Amino acid sequence: MIVSTENGLYCPAGDFYIDPWNPVRRAVITHAHGDHARPGNDHYLCVRSCEGILRYRMGDDVSVQTVEYGESIGMNEVRLSLHPAGHILGSAQVRLEHKGEVLVVSGDYKRQPEATCPPFEPLRCNTFLTESTFGLPIYKWAPDQIIFDQINSWWSKNKADGKASVLLAYSLGKAQRILMGIDARIGPIYTHGATEAINEIYRASGLKLPETSRVALTSKSTGFAGALVLAPPSVQNTAWMRRFGSQSVAFASGWMKVRGMRRRSAVDRGFALSDHADWPGLLGTIQETGAEQILITHGYSDTLARYLQEQGINASTVETQFQGESEAPAENDQSSEPEADR
Ligand SMILES: [Zn+2]
Ligand SMILES: [Zn+2]
Structure with missing residues (x-):
């Protein structure tokens, strides 16, 4: 057939x-x-x-x-x-x-x-x-809630240390699943334009994503300490990352299950979410x-x-x-x- x-x-x-x-x-x-x-x-x-x-x-x-x-x-x-x-x-x-x-x-x-x-x-x-x-x-994936708890405590710890939490995740699908799973009360959430464009389509379909603001639309004086920044993996090691100052960078992907992949991806934390x-x-x-x-x-x-x-x-x-x-x-x-x- x-x-x-x-x-x-x-x-x-x-x-x-x-x-x-x-x-x-x-x-x-x-x-x-x-x-x-x-x-x-x-x-x-x-x-x-x-x-x-x-x-x-x-x-x-x-x-x-x-x-x-x-x-x-x-x-x-x-x-x-x-x-x-x-x-x-x-x-x-x-x-x-x-x-x-x-x-x-x-x-x-x-x-x-x-x-x-x-x-x-x-x-x-x-x-x-x-x-x-x-x-x-x-x-073999852990239950979602375990991964979301890990993300929440990583974000909270960074906030206590005065750092921004930059989470790399595919802009279509993964980013929105994370937004639905994390505890949005921890701090403000900022997004890359590619991620936000997809967020808007998900919202238009009736999904209640937490409030997010586009990084590009923030004023020059905006501080990112304590904030979560969601962006596609392609921004890693680009000038776009500099504005967040002191930061911890994480990647959410099924590949993060494997230590060698975590090391090669050169991020501070990996969350095995696929x-x-x-x-x-x-x-x-x-x-x-x-x-x-x-x-x-x-x-x-x-x-x-x-x-x-x-x-x-x-x-x-x-x-x-x-x-x-x-x-x-x-x-x-x-x-x-x-x-x-x-
Ligand atoms: Zn696919
Ligand atoms: Zn595919």
Whole structure:
């Protein structure tokens, strides 16, 4: 039902691509991260809650058709529906049905429920195409509240020491999940323009994020001691960081689970908070689908495929250009990430 082509995953019976990396006529988009939603397609199809972010990133004039979660539509010979993936606002799994066969493309997903998007919906299918960004047994996430408590106490300690707390986090998804989880009473919260632009879209969708102020709009005399500053990883080691004076810098990412990654990222603190499934989450999800065939992409696909094969599961890898959370923080805060604080 789906084939890997030079433009990306293609469904011949439906004549559309899923998250294509080259411009095509019809693109079904699982979510608006830069490695999944790319510019230049003639028509986009996504879930309704994705539209605002997609238009912000692709341009207001693109042709976008939206559906509700669970709404089934015909695409030539195929029935298509989109279902919650629990990854970020507007993220979806793609369910395809053709001649009695069901195939699900997971997109990026995570299993812990959180405040910014509806939880992942397990779907039964014959074939399940899963991501594997964190497909190694070492990746097992702590409950969100433990991570948020760590962030709160790091922020409080910095405040007591008269420092600013600069927290690097992807501007789409991670930053808003952090805002919903932290204790906003600790101090004022400032944001980079790229983060604030996404905050506004989340707020427009009905999410009650705590109050934030754009760094670029503060007066010259503003002091940042005791404040939290949320910014994309691309600002690390740039002149933009200087205005905060005495500061502690932290990075929130699944990669922070690994000490070597923390050291290489050269930040003072790492918080292991990921928007992807961990190892138990991947295995549990694969089991829940009841699928007889597992296709794996996006990350440690070889390791996960080998592990599943050893369990007697029919698993193989599929090549894509999806990158997940890159190990080098600056590399992957989405291709369309504005570098300057506009
Ligand atoms: Zn993503
Ligand atoms: Zn991805």
